[in-house]
Amino acid sequence: MSEIEPVKNMISITIDGKEYKAKEGEYILNAARANDIFIPAICYLTRCSPTLACRICLVEADGKQVYSCNAKVKEGMEIVTTTPNILEERRAIMEVYDVNHPLQCGVCDQSGECELQNYTLELAVDSQSYSIPDTKRETKNWSSVLHYDAGLCIVCERCTTVCKDMIGDSAIKTTKRGGSPLDKSLKGSMPKDAYAMWNKLQKSIIAPSNGTEYTNCSDCGECVAVCPVGALVSRDFQYTTNAWDLKRIPATCAHCSSGCQIYYETKPTSISDRREKIYRVTNEWNYVSLCGAGRFGYDFENRDAKKDKEAFRKAIEAFKKAEVINFTSVITNEEALMLQSLKEKFGVKLINREARAFQIFLDFYREYSGKSLYSLDFKEVMASDFVISLGTSLRNDNPNARYAFNNVQKMNKGAGLYFHPVGDNLVPTFGRNILTFTHKVGHEEAVLLLLIELFSNKDDLPKEVKEQLDREKLIELLGGDSKFEASFAKMMKKKEKFSLIVGEDLYFHPKAKNIVKLIAILEKTSSVKVAMIPPKTNSLGVALICDLDDEAKGYTIGYNALGDFRLSALGDGDLDAPAMNQQEGTLTNMHKRVTPTNVALEYNGYTLHDIVKELLGSSTTYTIDWTPKLPVDKGFKSIDFDSLPNGYSNDGTENRGYLLNNITSEAKEIEVDKFDETIALDGDIAYRCNPQRQFSDFTNKAHQIFEEFALYASPKRAESLPKRVVVEFDNGNLELDVKVDERIEGDIVAIPDFKSSKNIYELFGASRYQKVIIREV
Amino acid sequence: MGLEKFKNRNVGTQNYKKLDLTHPPKSGWCRFKQVASRTFKPELFVGLWVTLREMINALFRGKMHTTQYPLEKLPISPRYRAIHEMLRLLESGHYRCIGCGLCEKICISNCIAMETRYDENQRKEVSEYTINFGRCIFCGYCAEVCPELAIVHGGRYENASEQRASFSLFEDMLTPIDKLNLQQEYQGFGAISPNADDNIKKTPLAY
Ligand code: SF4
Ligand code: SF4
Ligand code: SF4
Numbered sequence: 001m002s003e004i005e006p007v008k009n010m011i012s013i014t015i016d017g018k019e020y021k022a023k024e025g026e027y028i029l030n031a032a033r034a035n036d037i038f039i040p041a042i043c044y045l046t047r048c049s050p051t052l053a054c055r056i057c058l059v060e061a062d063g064k065q066v067y068s069c070n071a072k073v074k075e076g077m078e079i080v081t082t083t084p085n086i087l088e089e090r091r092a093i094m095e096v097y098d099v100n101h102p103l104q105c106g107v108c109d110q111s112g113e114c115e116l117q118n119y120t121l122e123l124a125v126d127s128q129s130y131s132i133p134d135t136k137r138e139t140k141n142w143s144s145v146l147h148y149d150a151g152l153c154i155v156c157e158r159c160t161t162v163c164k165d166m167i168g169d170s171a172i173k174t175t176k177r178g179g180s181p182l183d184k185s186l187k188g189s190m191p192k193d194a195y196a197m198w199n200k201l202q203k204s205i206i207a208p209s210n211g212t213e214y215t216n217c218s219d220c221g222e223c224v225a226v227c228p229v230g231a232l233v234s235r236d237f238q239y240t241t242n243a244w245d246l247k248r249i250p251a252t253c254a255h256c257s258s259g260c261q262i263y264y265e266t267k268p269t270s271i272s273d274r275r276e277k278i279y280r281v282t283n284e285w286n287y288v289s290l291c292g293a294g295r296f297g298y299d300f301e302n303r304d305a306k307k308d309k310e311a312f313r314k315a316i317e318a319f320k321k322a323e324v325i326n327f328t329s330v331i332t333n334e335e336a337l338m339l340q341s342l343k344e345k346f347g348v349k350l351i352n353r354e355a356r357a358f359q360i361f362l363d364f365y366r367e368y369s370g371k372s373l374y375s376l377d378f379k380e381v382m383a384s385d386f387v388i389s390l391g392t393s394l395r396n397d398n399p400n401a402r403y404a405f406n407n408v409q410k411m412n413k414g415a416g417l418y419f420h421p422v423g424d425n426l427v428p429t430f431g432r433n434i435l436t437f438t439h440k441v442g443h444e445e446a447v448l449l450l451l452i453e454l455f456s457n458k459d460d461l462p463k464e465v466k467e468q469l470d471r472e473k474l475i476e477l478l479g480g481d482s483k484f485e486a487s488f489a490k491m492m493k494k495k496e497k498f499s500l501i502v503g504e505d506l507y508f509h510p511k512a513k514n515i516v517k518l519i520a521i522l523e524k525t526s527s528v529k530v531a532m533i534p535p536k537t538n539s540l541g542v543a544l545i546c547d548l549d550d551e552a553k554g555y556t557i558g559y560n561a562l563g564d565f566r567l568s569a570l571g572d573g574d575l576d577a578p579a580m581n582q583q584e585g586t587l588t589n590m591h592k593r594v595t596p597t598n599v600a601l602e603y604n605g606y607t608l609h610d611i612v613k614e615l616l617g618s619s620t621t622y623t624i625d626w627t628p629k630l631p632v633d634k635g636f637k638s639i640d641f642d643s644l645p646n647g648y649s650n651d652g653t654e655n656r657g658y659l660l661n662n663i664t665s666e667a668k669e670i671e672v673d674k675f676d677e678t679i680a681l682d683g684d685i686a687y688r689c690n691p692q693r694q695f696s697d698f699t700n701k702a703h704q705i706f707e708e709f710a711l712y713a714s715p716k717r718a719e720s721l722p723k724r725v726v727v728e729f730d731n732g733n734l735e736l737d738v739k740v741d742e743r744i745e746g747d748i749v750a751i752p753d754f755k756s757s758k759n760i761y762e763l764f765g766a767s768r769y770q771k772v773i774i775r776e777v
Numbered sequence: 778m779g780l781e782k783f784k785n786r787n788v789g790t791q792n793y794k795k796l797d798l799t800h801p802p803k804s805g806w807c808r809f810k811q812v813a814s815r816t817f818k819p820e821l822f823v824g825l826w827v828t829l830r831e832m833i834n835a836l837f838r839g840k841m842h843t844t845q846y847p848l849e850k851l852p853i854s855p856r857y858r859a860i861h862e863m864l865r866l867l868e869s870g871h872y873r874c875i876g877c878g879l880c881e882k883i884c885i886s887n888c889i890a891m892e893t894r895y896d897e898n899q900r901k902e903v904s905e906y907t908i909n910f911g912r913c914i915f916c917g918y919c920a921e922v923c924p925e926l927a928i929v930h931g932g933r934y935e936n937a938s939e940q941r942a943s944f945s946l947f948e949d950m951l952t953p954i955d956k957l958n959l960q961q962e963y964q965g966f967g968a969i970s971p972n973a974d975d976n977i978k979k980t981p982l983a984y
């Protein structure tokens with residue numbers, strides 16, 4: 001099937017006398033790991049570039065000493081993982097790391113999962129041969145979440161590497177430590193690599209790269225996750241518990257459609273309150289990178305819910321008379337299927353605006369491309385070397401789509417095109433080969449026409465498309481300049497895999513249908529393949545499972561949404577429901593994968609399953625009894641929840657749940673509309689877009705996520721606005737504080753939709769952009 | 778001594794000797810006679826006199842032979858494991874516990890619980906600490922594992938209480954600050970061995 005990565009050529013190598021298979025062009029370290037062979041390594045991060053900071057990964061390849069994280073396997077290569085000389089180097093390296101390292105494992109948060117502890121023991125360092133005067137290194141709080149204890153830092157550069165190569169903020173870097181220089185005589189007397197490592201270590205320390213005390217970054221916390229020692233710890237977690245006291249619950253993040261693998265780590269709240277509490281969220285950081293919402297927005301549970309019989313009776317009554325169920329995409333596949341069953345049995349209408357727009361888009365896509373799902377998942381996007389983003393505010397909509405965009409630049413010598421009406425000053429910093437186009441709202445079709453012009457084989461194009469391909473005019477229209485051609489030629493050098501990321505702007509677009517047609521043509525006539533960002537957490541699952549309605553009136557049940565009778569996991573409804581960290585079930589993520597999530601915290605109230613069971617008289621005991629019933633004709637598989645795997649194997653293969661089947665059908669003949677440039681919006685424009693780290697009422701409930709429900713504007717625009725404004729839409733007004741988002745450029749302002757009570761979707765209607773009047777209160 | 782005798786569990790063939798007991802009185806009159814003679818024999822007063830004499834000796838003549846518990850208690854070995862104490866640093870008076878959680882982890886009856894936090898001085902503060910003495914089996918592991926010799930076993934062995942489970946909080950176990958000068962260094966389980974210095978390798982230092 002197309003979405004499984006083509007197996008690269010396998011070659012044979014020998015490690016410590018035994019023969020193994022390895023992927024061609026892979027680093028020795030990764031090849032060894034894939035074959036379950038241990039080579040010590042500290043500074044290397046899978047999916048990021050090797051930094052050669054630790055040098056402990058030394059091996060001998062064909063008789064030569066190499067760094068296994070940086071040397072690639074070759075056919076027939078003979079690798080020896082330990083020689084007396086290498087052992088001597090490794091031991092010296094660990095001794096050096098222990099020089100002046102504070103003896104504070106007793107209080108250190110990393111204790112028990114510290115790589116410095118582990119390798120010191122692994123290499124049996126029981127004495128110290130080196131010494132140097134210590135340098136005063138201050139503890140700093142870099143941001144609302146980051147706590148850096150320079151005294152513990154071993155300058156492995158994992159944090160800076162992940163921030164640059166994966167996250168893209170490049171918010172931290174190594175800087176001068178001001179430590180004493182090494183004794184020159186050591187150069188000859190101590191092992192060579194250990195000396196080189198120490199020499200560099202003694203000179204550097206980590207600091208925010210903007211020269212201030214604060215990182216001012218995305219606060220994703222990925223640097224905290226990768227830090228092998230206790231140097232980087234989240235401020236909230238610091239000194240609150242020991243790693244070994246925490247219970248790890250494998251789960252799927254509930255906040256955006258990336259559906260990242262996470263562990264909720266729990267322990268009793270306190271001595272007097274023995275209920276479990278989530279202390280932190282961790283991840284398999286070698287294979288998945290979280291954002292700040294996933295990492296820090298974990299305490300959104302519905303804690304005090306009880307089985308309220310009276311409320312339950314009312315709920316049953318409400319469901320019986322309900323004409324409409326209004327719900328969000330923060331819902332499991334199973335629950336979505338329950339709602340669909342209610343629709344089938346009682347004829348209620350199902351309303352979910354974001355999923356509905358995406359559903360229509362997917363339906364068009366199936367019609368015109370013959371595939372039930374988009375072509376690429378975001379791992380494949382990450383493996384491409386030319387990535388294009390259209391119709392999404394990459395930084396806000398989906399952190400992992402943005403990580404992929406960034407990672408392509410850093411790891412694959414890639415290039416990128418970024419088309420969006422809202423200027424963003426972070427994206428261009430991802431790499432040297434990025435061009436950004438701040439085009440007019442409504443000119444998305446022109447972007448696709450340009451892409452067809454740039455990438456497609458012109459002979460295969462329908463006539464009415466060919467007619468519209470006026471290269472110069474399109475470039476000009478989209479805000480490109482005369483230097484475009486030269487830059488583009490440079491960008492295209494040695495590129496093989498092209499990917500296109502599209503997002504919510506296109507689903508909420510008056511010309512969505514024509515846009516899908518253009519995408520289908522682009523895919524058919526070029527090597528550009530598309531990946532779509534589902535608007536919210538489980539929008540893809542809901543779009544596949546539910547038969548959603550466009551409009552509905554009448555008595556409405558709101559499930560975490562507005563309604564006459566409200567089921568709410570936020571604890572403010574007529575009947576309590578469990579939040580995502582109190583539920584088991586599956587979610588469908590943007591990687592087209594159905595992933596399981598588990599119960600981290602107890603929940604004592606009623607669930608949707610209880611209601612549905614009562615209404616349908618079904619014989620199921622748990623919500624997860626619905627897992628095998630997910631619709632196979634939509635690509636789901638009939639597998640029991642308890643047999644779904646949840647993890648990664650050593651070679652990085654993702655074994656979480658299963659991949660959806662991409663079902664093919666006959667593609668329709670395509671007839672493209674003529675592009676009308678006059679549909680562009682002018683004047684004051686508001687864009688429905690959340691601040692980074694905010695996705696829903698649930699992230700908003702979490703105590704470490706504080707981004708407000710406000711109007712976000714570029715610094716320049718914010719200056720010209722009063723502190724508090726009224727935003728007038730066609731169908732209503734909104735009063736908001738004005739906040740600066742330093743990464744926005746241009747005049748378009750962003751208005752969040754994360755609070756369902758504000759009914760922002762209603763205000764924006766069928767488009768993500770609206771003409772508004774902004775005035776003083 | 779051989780064990781053969783004990784291994785023979787066949788009671789019937791063992792060498793028991795029957796005591797020559799007088800036969801119990803048969804008639805009612807005989808029974809009355811036995812009661813009367815036992816009641817009025819002077820042995821009773823002999824016994825009472827012995828008791829009285831010893832009481833007078835003990836109370837007024839200073840010839841006490843027993844420990845006057847609870848007024849007096851016998852000294853116990855430092856290795857005795859009674860109710861825990863939390864020691865302080867002698868210099869600063871700060872509690873020794875660093876909140877490492879090792880005692881909590883090692884406790885086999887799972888009766889230690891603690892809360893820690895990041896304090897204003899950038900240190901790990903033990904904000905609450907408790908041992909459930911209803912479950913504690915006084916195994917001494919906590920004292921042995923403690924890297925700071927902070928938690929130790931004290932000599933207070935009276936732990937009768939109205940409830941089966943009784944809790945002790947940090948302050949209950951902590952050396953009162955005004956009694957710091959009376960704090961004894963711990964000699965028992967987990968204390969540093971007398972030859973500890975010989976077992977340590979020196980670390981080169983560059984200052
Ligand atoms: S970073 Fe590791 S070695 Fe250093 S104090 Fe913490 S646990 Fe100990
Ligand atoms: S803070 Fe942690 S990850 Fe960063 S260089 Fe120091 S030890 Fe490495
Ligand atoms: S929190 Fe994320 S963005 Fe900020 S410095 Fe760390 S890795 Fe970089």
Ligand code: SF4
Pocket residue numbers: 253254255256257258259260289290291292293294295398399400695
């Ligand atoms: S919010 Fe999205 S990107 Fe962030 S951790 Fe959760 S699933 Fe991943």
Ligand code: SF4
Pocket residue numbers: 873874875876877878879880881919922923924925926927928
């Ligand atoms: S082992 Fe000692 S220092 Fe550690 S928490 Fe227990 S009492 Fe405190």
Ligand code: FES
Pocket residue numbers: 040041042043044050051052053054055056057058067068069070
């Ligand atoms: S892991 Fe290879 S140099 Fe650090």
